[in-house]
Amino acid sequence: MDTLPDVDVAIVGGGMSGIYTGWRLLTSRLTGSKLAGWEAARGKLKVTLFEGSERIGGRLLSARSPHMPDTTAEVGGMRYVAPAQTLVTSLVECVLKLPWHEQVVDLPGNIAFLRGKLLRTSDLGNAAALPYWLDPAEAAWLAAGKGGSPAGLIGRVLTRLMPDLMAHLNAGTLRQYLETVTVDGLPLWQHGLWNLLAKGMSADGYAAARATVGYDCLGGNTNALDLTAEYFDFTPNVSYRMVNGGYETVPWELQSRFQAAGGEIQFQQWLAGFAGTTLDDGSQGITLRFQDGTTKTARAIVLAMPRRSIELLDPEGEVLGPANTQFRQDLASVAPIPLFKCFLLYPNCWWQDSGVSSGRSLTDMPIRQCYYWPAGQQGTTIPKRDAPGLVMVYDDLLNVGFWEGLDKRAEVHKAGLPLSLRSPGHHWPMFEPKAVEMTAESADPFAKRLMENWTQHPATKQMVNELHRELMQMHGKDSAPEPIDAAYMDWSRDPFGGGVHLWNVNVRSDVMLTRMTQPVDDFPCYICGEAYSTNQTWAEGALQTAEIVLQQRLGVPKGEWQDG
Structure with a gap:
């Protein structure tokens, strides 16, 4: 009798796409799929998820300070867009039925501190008040109230280059339209966005737009097709929704349902490499090799990992081996985008003396965006x-x-290390929060997880000092109470490589989207995650590619809830 492999499907990576894929595999009807035979051979499909860290969630990182245990901070991804992002909206609101609220972002009275000048959001439509040299046409456009902010100058150029853009945006067919557009005889995906903006925007207009849109990457020079679609995700009429208990509640709930359905999770298991093997029944399988020296066999492997995590694996086997130059080129078709988030907890809300209490303020200083957290x-x-x-x-x-540069721990700059950076014996000037009297440990394991997420991401004193200085400056204050607690994450750190990803110029993302989900034909290795989606920077992209793997590659039927 043939010996069965250790697992049927090995999922590597416990972020949103990984735990979602595992949950779908074990809670879907498999009749008619290629998995049906695997299920029949064992009696029950065996799915194991291997995660290098101690938690499920990936780039969703919700956290609570012991000083504000009833308030959840989002150190990673924080929101989704409804109703446009159908997969995550249905998952959160229809399947998991999690309570949510709309996020407040831009308010007229909030601050825009630009080139040393303290303005309000309501001033951004007044070219005369701005510390930028806009050309007369840009100034007139702002004065006519068409943009409300220099950030709208990006949309002004794009709609002049593509006159039907707004009609398709309003009709919900923007992406299909962008795939048909040509500029100067070339399809949009062969242009960089910055290159296009330079055709119709002054140098200071560009500087003002990039400063006031809030995200440097939205004015960058990655693939113009995808970045145009991304820019219009941030238009003023968008509804941003946040999960009340923290975005990490979503993978937490999926983890519970995955394990209840028989799924196994092995934490602190770092994949070193993998290669094809012939299973006892003569079929193609995979041998996974882990950094602790152990191995596992599987019928299929799902790499629920971003670009950098895959690059850190050993170059061996049919997919990662040096002979597969095409895959290396495909892997490099996206650019990891560094993201930084830090939460400062103050003994009082001193910024309210400057007339701000919710939403975000903007600046061109390194802090860039400041959210007054509810x-x-x-x-x-x-x-x-x-x-x-x-x-x-x-x-x-x-x-x-x-x-x-203000995190003085040498470990954070070394490639490929695990995320635990609190090893004893190292001395760095950490930010030491004031002591807080802790009550008995909460019986709620998720509340405990959120507390650990906070304490495991401490900021250094140098970082906190500079953050505090810039916050005071942008709010027009010479003094303010010092923070009593702080937590941060630099998402460019390994193994993530970036907080989000954007497609490079000259890449057809609509083609690559499907190709990356199975990089080698007839070989049971699949890839999913936000990085190689056409909903990059959002959890929606992680679910989009997971569904391609599930439905198109493995034959798993669409979930009934997805039609709602």
């Missing part, structure tokens, strides 16, 4: 002036290296 379990309460309050600092791309 309090409470519902995630919607504005803290009182004298109550403790959280500020989130959020920046990407150009400014992440600034903060990296």
Whole structure:
């Protein structure tokens, strides 16, 4: 009698796409799929998820400070767009039935501190008030109230180059339209966005737009087709939704359902490499080799991993081996985008003296975006002036290296190391929060997880000092109470390589989207995750590629809830 492989499907990576894939595999009807025979041979499909860290969630990282245990901070991904992002919206609201709320972002009275000048969001439509030299046409366009902010100048150029763009955006067919557009005789995917913007925007107009859109990457020079679609995800009428208990509640709930369905999770298991093998029944299988020297056999492997995590694997086997030059080129078709988030907890909400209490303020200093974080379990309460309050600092791309230089731990700069950076015997000037009297440990394991997420991501004193200085400056304050607690994450750190990804110029993402889900024909290795999706920077992209693997590659039927 043939010996069965150790597992049927080995999933590597416990982020959103990995745990979602495992849950779908074990809770779907497999009749008619290629998995049906595997299920019949064992009696029950065996799916094991291997995760290098101690938690499920990946780039979703919700956290709570012991000083505000009823308030959840989002150190990683924080929101989804409804109703456009159908997969994640249905999952959160129809399947898991998690309570959610709309996020407040831009308010007229919030701050825009640009080139040393303190403005309000409502001033951004006034060219005369801006510390930029806009050309007369740009200034007139702003004065006519068409943009509300220099960030709208990006849309102004794009709609002039593509006159039917807004009609398709309103009709929900933007991406299909962008795939048909040509500029200067070339399809949109062969242009960099910055190259296009330069055709119709002054140098200072570009600087003002990039500063006030809030994200450096939205004015960058990656694939113009995908970045145009991404830019219009951030238009003013978009509804941003947040999960009340923290976005990490989603993978946490999926983990519970996956394990209840018979799924196995092995934590602190770092894959070293994998290669094809012939199983006892003569079929094609996989041997997985882990960093601790152990091996496992599987009928299929799903790499639920971003670009950098895959690059850190040993170059061996049919997919990763040096002979497969095509895969290496395909792997490099996206650019990892550095993201930095830090939460500072203050003893009181001193920024309210500057007339701001919710939403975000902007600056061109390295902190870039400042969110006044709501309090409470519902995630919607504005803290009182004298109550403790959280500020989130959020920046990407150009400014992440600034903060990296203020983390003095040498370990964070070394490639391929696990995320645990709190090894004893090293001495660095950590930020030491004031002591807090802890109550008995919560019986809620998820609450404990959120506390651990906070304490495992400490900021250094140098970092906190500079964050505090810039926050005071942008709010027009010479002094303010010092923070009493702080947590941060630089998502460019290994094994992530970046917080999000964007397609490079000259890449047809609509083609690569499917190709990357099975990089070698007739070989049972599949890839999913946000990185190689056409909904990059969002959890929706992780689910999109997972569904391609499930439905198109493995024959798993579409979930009934996806039609709702």
